[in-house]
Amino acid sequence: MNFKVSDSCVQCNSCINVCPTKSLSLVDGLVTFNSSRCMKCGQCFSICPTASISMFDCDPSTNISLDPLVKAIQMRRSVRSYKSEPLSNEKITEMLQIIRFAPSARNARNTRYIVINRPKLLELIPVIGEILLNIYPHMKAMIQAGGDAIFRGAPHLIVAVESVPQPTDDGVIALAEFELLAQQQGYGTFWCGFFKHAQAAPQVRELVGQNQQDKVTAALGFGIADIQYERPAAREKVAVTFI
Ligand SMILES: Cc1cc2nc3c(=O)[nH]c(=O)nc-3n(C[C@H](O)[C@H](O)[C@H](O)COP(=O)(O)O)c2cc1C
Ligand code: SF4
Ligand code: SF4
Structure with missing residues (x-):
């Protein structure tokens, strides 16, 4: 490169x-x-x-584009630095209600959301860290250094859950809309794939549901960003083929 x-x-x-x-x-x-x-x-x-x-x-x-939607897409970043101050339940609920307009496979709308706040996230860090060490041995130094390599200091984790035999992509699509909405309002977000990987852990199941069919489809760290970006990220062009 x-x-x-x-x-x-x-x-x-x-x-x-x-x-x-x-x-x-x-x-x-x-x-x-x-x-x-x-x-x-x-x-x-x-x-x-x-x-x-x-x-x-x-x-x-x-x-940066003058078009507000293009700008929001260009300037969205994975925020890994947060102020400790939490958002109110009312504010988070208001934002989650906006994404009810997201598309849904067969319009089933089976996704529910769980907001996990910082005290509970702190309890989960060592549990998930242990699981990740088995999946990603190269993360050993990062996890063992302490700190929060999993939730990145975010005060909230928004988890999309479906409790049906065949969960859909609805949660991912809806939280992608939430991410743009949140960042456009000045908040920070990042996709927490690590939480999804750890969803079989008993401590995680306790939070998201005990039923075998309760499945985390997406998880997004969320809070007041403690970082500011100057410009869009450098990106290679995507490959496009017309057939
Ligand atoms: C499905 C998915 C899972 C991700 N999981 C994590 C994660 O667990 N921790 C993290 O810090 N970033 C995670 N990311 C963020 C990516 O690393 C990030 O999107 C990528 O590096 C590009 O950076 P940007 O989002 O700032 O453009 C994830 C992204 C996606 C789409
Ligand atoms: S000025 Fe730019 S390149 Fe130099 S240390 Fe700061 S961020 Fe890095
Ligand atoms: S492109 Fe990303 S991973 Fe590579 S040096 Fe820059 S910040 Fe680090």
Whole structure:
């Protein structure tokens, strides 16, 4: 990958702190890149206050769209830094009621939502960490370092659950709408695949339902973002084929 840091870098550390894979470090006053760890998310490019990072030949001076919906899509990021202050139940409920307009397979609308708040999330961190170590051994250092590599300090986790023999994609679609709505209102979100992986754990089943058919279809960390991005992430073009 073509990753460069220009002379305009002011060594503010923002790119280093935001990198979810610890691929960047400051060595002798220069931002140094470890390509073997990088997952190409483009968050470093997105956050740099001096537009010093270029990657995939993306130009950091590219304008943000004036179209509000296009802008919301461009500027949505996985937020992994949150203020501890929670949102009210009323506010979260109001936002979840907006996504009832999302599409639904056969219009079945079987998805229900569970909002897990920070105290319960703290209890779940060691439980899920243990499960993840078996699935992703390379995460050992990250999990054992303590902190919150799973819920990223988010005060809430919104979990979509279906209790039918064949759960649908409804929860994913609805929470994707929730994510855009939330970020457009200035909140932060991120998809918590780790929680979904751990859904068979007894402590998780206790929260989402005891029935074998109770299935977590999506989970989204949510709260007041404690981070601000300057521009869309660097992204390679998607492949498109017309047949
Ligand atoms: C289904 C799914 C599961 C994900 N799970 C996690 C997760 O458990 N933890 C995390 O920090 N990010 C998770 N992510 C976020 C991705 O890492 C992120 O979307 C990707 O790196 C691109 O960055 P962006 O969302 O800022 O554009 C997940 C994303 C998706 C779509
Ligand atoms: S693209 Fe993402 S993973 Fe790679 S160095 Fe930048 S922030 Fe880290
Ligand atoms: S965010 Fe930009 S200015 Fe700050 S250390 Fe990284 S490259 Fe340098």
